[in-house]
Each structure stands twice: as C-alpha cells, then as structure tokens.
Amino acid sequence: MTALYALEGIRKSRGPVFSLAIPALELMEGGIHALSGANGSGKSTLLSLLAFLDRPTEGRLRFAGETVSWNTRSLARLRRQVTLLHQSPWLFRGSVFENVAWGLALRGVNGGTRRTRVFEALEAVGLSGFEKRDAQSLSGGEAQRTAMARAIALEPRVLLLDEPYSGVDRAAVETAESLIASMPARGTTVLLTTHDTAQLARPGGNIIRLAEGKVVSAKGAPSCAVV
Amino acid sequence: MDFLTDSVRAALVLILALDPDIASAALTSLQVAACSILLAAIPAIPVGLAVGLLDFPGRRAAVLALNSLMAVPTVLVGLLVYMVISRRGPLGGLDLLFTPSAIVLGGILLAGPIVATLVMNAAEGADRRIIPTAMTLGAGPLRAGLKFAAEIRLGIVAALVAGFGRVLSEVGVAMMLGGNIRGYTRTMTTAIALETGKGEFGTGVGLGLILMTIALLVNILFNLVLQRSRP
Amino acid sequence: METIARLLRLIPAAILIGATLAAPGGVRAAPPEARLRLATTTSTENSGLLGVLLPPFEKKAGCRVDVISVGTGKALKLGEAGDVDVVLVHARELEDRFVAGGYGVNRRDVMYNAFVVLGPGEDPAKVASSPDVSEAFRRIAGQESPFVSRGDRSGTHLKEQEVWRSAKIVPKGGWYVESGLGMGEAITMASEKRGYTLSDRATAVAWRGKSRLAVLFQGGPGLRNPYGVIAVNPQRHPAVRHELALRLIDFLTGPEGQAIIAGFKADGEQLFFTSPRRNH
Numbered sequence: 001m002t003a004l005y006a007l008e009g010i011r012k013s014r015g016p017v018f019s020l021a022i023p024a025l026e027l028m029e030g031g032i033h034a035l036s037g038a039n040g041s042g043k044s045t046l047l048s049l050l051a052f053l054d055r056p057t058e059g060r061l062r063f064a065g066e067t068v069s070w071n072t073r074s075l076a077r078l079r080r081q082v083t084l085l086h087q088s089p090w091l092f093r094g095s096v097f098e099n100v101a102w103g104l105a106l107r108g109v110n111g112g113t114r115r116t117r118v119f120e121a122l123e124a125v126g127l128s129g130f131e132k133r134d135a136q137s138l139s140g141g142e143a144q145r146t147a148m149a150r151a152i153a154l155e156p157r158v159l160l161l162d163e164p165y166s167g168v169d170r171a172a173v174e175t176a177e178s179l180i181a182s183m184p185a186r187g188t189t190v191l192l193t194t195h196d197t198a199q200l201a202r203p204g205g206n207i208i209r210l211a212e213g214k215v216v217s218a219k220g221a222p223s224c225a226v227v
Numbered sequence: 228m229d230f231l232t233d234s235v236r237a238a239l240v241l242i243l244a245l246d247p248d249i250a251s252a253a254l255t256s257l258q259v260a261a262c263s264i265l266l267a268a269i270p271a272i273p274v275g276l277a278v279g280l281l282d283f284p285g286r287r288a289a290v291l292a293l294n295s296l297m298a299v300p301t302v303l304v305g306l307l308v309y310m311v312i313s314r315r316g317p318l319g320g321l322d323l324l325f326t327p328s329a330i331v332l333g334g335i336l337l338a339g340p341i342v343a344t345l346v347m348n349a350a351e352g353a354d355r356r357i358i359p360t361a362m363t364l365g366a367g368p369l370r371a372g373l374k375f376a377a378e379i380r381l382g383i384v385a386a387l388v389a390g391f392g393r394v395l396s397e398v399g400v401a402m403m404l405g406g407n408i409r410g411y412t413r414t415m416t417t418a419i420a421l422e423t424g425k426g427e428f429g430t431g432v433g434l435g436l437i438l439m440t441i442a443l444l445v446n447i448l449f450n451l452v453l454q455r456s457r458p
Numbered sequence: 459m460e461t462i463a464r465l466l467r468l469i470p471a472a473i474l475i476g477a478t479l480a481a482p483g484g485v486r487a488a489p490p491e492a493r494l495r496l497a498t499t500t501s502t503e504n505s506g507l508l509g510v511l512l513p514p515f516e517k518k519a520g521c522r523v524d525v526i527s528v529g530t531g532k533a534l535k536l537g538e539a540g541d542v543d544v545v546l547v548h549a550r551e552l553e554d555r556f557v558a559g560g561y562g563v564n565r566r567d568v569m570y571n572a573f574v575v576l577g578p579g580e581d582p583a584k585v586a587s588s589p590d591v592s593e594a595f596r597r598i599a600g601q602e603s604p605f606v607s608r609g610d611r612s613g614t615h616l617k618e619q620e621v622w623r624s625a626k627i628v629p630k631g632g633w634y635v636e637s638g639l640g641m642g643e644a645i646t647m648a649s650e651k652r653g654y655t656l657s658d659r660a661t662a663v664a665w666r667g668k669s670r671l672a673v674l675f676q677g678g679p680g681l682r683n684p685y686g687v688i689a690v691n692p693q694r695h696p697a698v699r700h701e702l703a704l705r706l707i708d709f710l711t712g713p714e715g716q717a718i719i720a721g722f723k724a725d726g727e728q729l730f731f732t733s734p735r736r737n738h
Contacts, residue, residue, distance in 0.1 A: 053359050076367040084363040090356035093378055102374075103364035150364065314540035314695055322697070324541050325495060325524060406495075406526035424642040425504045426668035 002065040004029040004158065004189060005050060010059035012045055012213075020045045020056075020213040027191070029064075029157075031184050035193040037210035043193040044087075046210070047160050050191065051084035080107065081157040087166060089147030091138070096122070097131035100150045107154070121153035122146075126175055141172055148176070152183070159183060161192035230428070237429025238436050248409065249418070253437060256414040259327055259401070260394040263334025264342070264387055271342035271390075272383060276376060278343070279350025280358070293347065296340035301333075305403035308333045312404070325406035330414070333400035338390030345389055349382025350375070381453055388449050395442055415441075492521040494702045497536045498546040499613055500640050502685070503527035505660040505729055511718050515709045521702055529640075531611030537561055537688070540695030544703040546710075548613035548658075548685045562688035564704060566711045569719050569730040570684040573617055574662050575675035576645065577603075577654040585654065585674045592625040594675045599625075602633040604653025606644050609636035613683070618656045621680060645669050658683055660729040685730075687711070 003026035012020040020042040027033060035043050048054035049061065052068065052075050061068045063078060083103075091099050100118045109117065122128055125145040130138075138146060151159060164180065165173050183190045209216040241249060278289050310316050312323040312332070323329045357378050361371040376383060398416035405412030407421060415438040422431040502508055503525055512523045526536065530547040537545045538561045546568065547553060556562045575594055577585055583601040588594040598605050607629070608615040622629055635651070637644050641661045648655040649669035657665075662673055687707050692700035709715045716732045723729070 048359075051363050053362055072368060076365075079362055080365045082363070083365075084359075086356060086360070088356075090354055090360045092357075092360075092374065093380075106365045106370060154364065314697060319540075320697070325526060406524065408524040408526060411522075411524060421504075424500060424640045426642050426646065426665050428668075 003027060003062070004064055006062040008060040008062075010049070010056045010061060012042075012049065012054070013057045018057075018213060020049075022046075022059075022213075022215055025208070025215055027189075029189050031206065032180065032190040032192070033206045033208065035191060035208050035210060036195065037193075037216075038195055041210040042213040043195075043210055044162055045213075047084060047162055047191070047193060050158070051082050051160050052078045053084065082160065083151045083154050083156040083158070084160040085147055085151045085162065085164065087163040089144065091135040091143055091146060094135060095131065096127065096133045096135055096138070096146050099135050099146055100153050103150060103154045117153050117155075118149075121149035124152060124179055125149045141168060144168060145172070148179070152179070152188075155186065156188060158189045158191065161190065163194060164192055165194065234429040234432040238433030241430060241433035242437060248413075249434065249437065251410050252413045252415050252418045252434070253441065255327060255412065256395055256416070256438070257441065259330045259334055259414060260391050262327075262331045263338050263394045264391045266331065267335045267338040267342055267390060268387060271339045272346050272376070272386075275343040275346025275386070276350050276372060279347035279353075280372075280375070290347070293340050293344045297344055299340075301337060301397040301399035302403065304333050304336050305400040308336065308400070309403055324404065325408060325412060327405065327412055329404035330401050330412060333404050334394040334397075337397060337400060338394050341393055342386045342390040345386030346379075346383055349379045349386065353379045353382075384449060384453060388446060391445065392442055395438070395445075492699065492702060493524050494519075494521050494544065494699050494706060495524045495526065495542040496544050496546060496706070497526045497528060497533035497542040499530050499533065499548060500527050500642070501548070501614075501658045501660045502546060504642065505664055505724060507660070507719070507722050507730060510722060511710070511715065514714065514718070515706060518709070519702060519705050523706070529608075529610050529612030530616070534561075537690045540690060540698055542690065543698045543700070544687065544689050544706055546685060546687045548683055549616045550684060550686065552616065553686050553688060556688060560694060561691055563691050564707060565686050565688045566707055568685045568687050568710050568715075569732050570682060571659045571730050572676060573614065573656055573681040573683050574659050574673045575654060576648065576657050576662055576669075576671040577674045578649075578652045578670065579672050581674055583654065588675065590678055591621055591675060591680045595621050595625045596627060598654050599627050599629060599633075602631060604633050604635060604648070604651040605629065606635045606637050606639075606648040606651065606653055606655040608641065608644050608656075609638045610640075612641075614641060614656060614658055617681075617683065621656070624680065645671060660724070663724055663727055663729060666725060 005025075005027040007022050007025040009024070010020065010022045011018055035046065037043050045054070049056055052063075055070045063081075068074070068078065092102065097118055100121055101114050104114045104117060118131070119128070122130060125148050127142065127145055127149060130142070130146070133142075135143070135146065148164075161180070164176055168176065180190055180192065207217075274293075278286060278293065308329065309324070312318045312321065312329055314320075314324075323332065353375070357375050358371050361374040366374060396416065398420055401407070401412070401414045401417045402420065405414065405417065407413050407417040413421075415434055419431050419434045419438070422428075422434065498508070504527070508525055512525070516523055526533075526542060528536070530549045530552065533542070533545045533547050534549075534552055534556050536542045537556065538559075545556075545562070553562075553565060557565050575585055575591065577583070577598075583594075583597040583603045585594040585597055588597055607618055633653075635647070635653070637647055639647065641657055642665065644655050645657060645661070645665050646669060647653075649671050652670075654674075655671070659676070665671075687710055689700060689703040689707060690698045692698050710719075719730050720728070720732050
C-alpha cells in the first residue's frame, strides 16, 4: 500500500536556519493524524508543505505515489485535493454563502449542487441561516466555523487543520471534535496540529511529535511511521 | 478686496449662464481624464499587484522606478510625448498632435505610475493570508490574483481616483499636446491658463471653481460607493 | 436592497465608460471635417480678432481652423517641425529666416499694429517725455526702474531686444526681470512691481483697467509691429494641408479678410491696421 504522503530528506530553511528537517516520514491515507509540538517546532511549516503552498528547500515529497514536481500546473491540480484551514482563517469580502461557495465555483460545481453543498457544510458547523450574513461582521468563533464549512464543502481528500481548537469555547470544541471525527467516514484524511497535549488523546489517531523542526516520535503505526 | 469679490461674482455668473465654451472644456477635461485612467489602469493595476506581491530580482529597482515616475513633472511628460508624436518624431504619421488623443496619451503616462504605485502599496499592506487561502481553496495563480484584487478593491479604486485627479488637474500636458484649441482640445485647466493670461481673473476663478466642483463630485461619488461596499 | 447596492457600485464605472464613449471632444484621431492648424501669437487670439476673422473663412472653406496660440518663436518651431500647416506671427527677421531655411513658403503681410511702452502712472523714469523709444529705454536703465522682459523669444521679446540694441545698452541687473511669461502675465508682473514693460497695442488695450499700468510711450518707426502669414513648405512636410493654408492666406490678405481686420474694434478702438501707414 502506498503512503498518502511520503517525505524523504525534506529540509526547509528560512534564511540560514533550518526550520524543518525530516529525513523520512510516511503518512497513510485515512484516519485522523495529530501533529504535536511546542510553538515554533515547525508544525505550521510542515502543514504549508503538505498543503503544497510552500516548497521545501531540499528533499522529495511524494503524494499518493506521485513525486511532487513543484511546477505551477501540477501544484494547482494537487491543491484541489488538499485543503488547509489556517489557525486564524481569512474570510473573503462578501457573504458567508459567497465564502463557502467560492472554492466550489472554482471547481465548476454547478449552481444547484453548489447551493446544496454550501447549506450542508453550514449545517455541519452549526451555522444554518448564516448564509446572507456579511462575513466581516461575524464573531471570531463564527468566522472560524465559516472557514471550516468552506473547507469541508470541498470534500477534500486531505484536510489539514492548524490548531482547530485554539481560541474556541468548550461547546464549540465538542462540535468541532465530532465533525472532525466524522471526516474519515466521508473519505477525508485529517491531519491536525495542536500544542495542547490534553487534546492529543481525544482524536484517537496517530500522533507525530515535532520538536525544533524534527520528528521526535511517531506512534500509532501502521498508518504513520518514521521509516 | 473688490478684486477678489468681483472675481467670485464673475465666476458665479459664468456657472449660472452655462457658457457653451465652458461646457465644452469641462466635457473635454472629463473625457480626457476618463480615457486616460481607463487605459492607464490596464497595465498599471497588474504591474502594481505584481510588484506588490511577488518577490523577483529587480523588484527594488521597479519600486524605485515607479516612485520616481510619480514625481516626473507634467511638462516633461508633455515634452517627451511631443517629441514622439510630432511630425518629426517616430509616430508623426499618426497625426496625433493637437488632438484629444494626444492629451490622453500624456494622461496615461501621468496616471499610470500613480495607479501602479498606489495599487502596489495597497497590495503590500493587504493581509498575507489572502493568497494562500485562495490557493488552498483550489485557485491557480491567475484566479488567486483576481481574488486578491477583489479583496483590495478599495485600494484599487482609491488609486484610480488619485490618477483621475492628477490628469484632471494638470495643465502642462494638456497645453503642450492639446494646443488649447477652442472647442476641441481646450480643457478646464488650459482655459484657466488662457483666461489668466488675458487678465480675465474672474473667468479664471470661475473655471477653477467648476473644476473643483467636478473633482469634488467625482470624489464624493466614489466615496459613497466605497462606503456601501465597506463592511 | 442587495441589488440596489450592487447597481450603485457600478455607477462610477458606468460614468467613466459613458464619458469615454460620448463623442464630442473625445478621442478623435480622425475628425470628420478637415482641420487646418494655425500657430499664432497670443496677441491675435487673446484680442478676440481671430474669433471674428476665422468663422467666415471656416464657412467658406468648409473646414475648422485649430488655433494654437503660442509665442512667435514657438509658432515658427511648430512650423519647422511640420506640426502646423500655417503660421501667423510678428517677427520679420525670424520670418525671413524661416522662409530662407526652406520651412515656409508664400509669406504675405497681413496687418500691423504697434508696440507701446507701459509703466506706472507716476513714471519715475520720465519715459513719457522722451523723444524716441531708444531714449525711453535708456532712461529706464539709467533709473534702474524695474523692467519686465518676456524672455520667451516671442515677437515682443525680439522687438524689445532690438530696442535695447538700438539704445546701445545690455540690460542687466536686479531691475531687469526676464520673466518667461506670456504678455498678459508680464503686464501683471510689471504692474505688481511698479515697473515698465513692452507690449503690443492689442494686448495693452485689452488690459486697460485690469492693471495699474498706463501707456507711457507710443509711436515712432521703431515700434512698428507687422504681422505676416506663412504657409509651411509642403515639399518638406508632405502631410500639411497646403491647399487650405493657401486659401487661408488668400482670405486674410484679400478684401474680405482685410475689411474684417480694419473693422475690428475693442473698447471702441481699432487694434490692427491693414494699409502700410504709420501708427501716429
């Protein structure tokens, strides 16, 4: 079985300092993977690479068996399978509906289907009835959930979540957790980062620990392994 | 004292009488400024976005060039365009000199750097998350760029208004390239220069007031619209 | 509500595009009617003479005359470049050089008026009582009274330099101001400085009551101001509208044009004269 992601000798440097150095790491398709580590341990950098938004300084990244060539054309194609949700997401100007529908429109999803999927996604995050609200007028929590709806509406193969539970109140954490827990059943592999060790036990998947840009441990094999 | 009040009185009479020469000059001014800004925007907005967003070798030089071009005196722009479109110049055969198109050509060169620089500033000041967000939602570079432009549209409109104002208010290019021909290439600013030269200060002030009113109306209009689209 | 807001957003764009498309005075590289380009001096345009002189010609010839009013020096330069079709200027020496250089053909005398010396009413340099214009200039220089020169190679500026030469004076010093301005602006400046300046009569009459200057010296052969019209040489610039230019020259020097010039009055005063006789 080929790994979903396979990293070989990946190094990412900012200036003279390596912010990420991973000799080998594999991530299997399916399930929920957690990436833990203190702030500055390289979690966000790794997520950017896995979302194909940033390229490594050195090394090879394979996605579903295909070596990523980092050219504009193939990146655009790969990005359509992977969606990253930032820790403090940016909402576009316009309504909540327009935000959630935008990625679907890019993919050529037609009007009726698009509408249905937007409404389903908003319902999943508990924002039914928010479609016409101005995205810029939402509270922090509502904005976070709108961004979540925008990501899951795309039904991506991989959903990368950067600190999905930070700055969210208790009740919302539970909603988010159950939503995330339901993703693998819909065919989406989830990789989330957290610096809160208490959260780690709860997703109940595989855990990769990062420290100073290096993988310290990976457990929960076989879906995740340091080779 | 009398001098000033007389001038203002003459100005009001002029406005109320709706003099056809003045109407023609006002229309020419507006048309020339509108054409200039529309044509300048086509290259200037993409250039401003590119310089503001991308990191490429020579970027600092491009920023410097844009900033310097903003400060080029209008008369120099007029002179350069004159040398190109004069019958002795490379484009002499087009017979552009002393036509409104000649002023538009100069206006494009005046407005372009302003629009590009202001768009660049808006792009640099925009949120860093816009482009990655658009891309992770599946946009290629072009669609992401368009989405980015839509997100900073307030800044882009402000840049266009500034460029429009520059063309509307300048006199050097309009005089040199248009020739201040009555009913044809006479703009509000060249008409003011002419009336001042004739000692008709009242008419000059009147034209100035009309020009200010036009500029004010355009600005109010854009501001109203911007406020509506503001969150 | 949302639709209204959307429509409102389109207004500026609509105005821009509308203004661009609305025809008159807009971008017209090739106007429907023939246009003859006449470069001339500010004195003929600003006095209002061309406003009455050209419309009858435009009607007869079925064309528009685009008047570009600049100084004589620049008008001739535009002619040299072939950027205009015909010039109406006042600087005989330069005109002759223009024709001799092969830039112009068919030069004709059109009219003349005179230059006058303007100055403050109290006349500190006693210009009004001088026997001739050279002496008047010598007195101004002797008193070091402010003198505003056009300094722009216009016909008036060339005449002024000619007078200084005849007075055997090289004007220099703080009192001699090389302004680089048009006639009207130079009069304003001289008025503010309580100084003297040389002006063509037409402009001086037009400025009566708008400045604190008075005509202090006029008349004499040294101050004649003849205007000539020259067609730009079509051999050098094939694109010029030579035929129309010749028609304009015929009109200006023919009976109809001459009658209009002689009959043109501003402030009840005749400004331009057609027959070669002395003014005063």
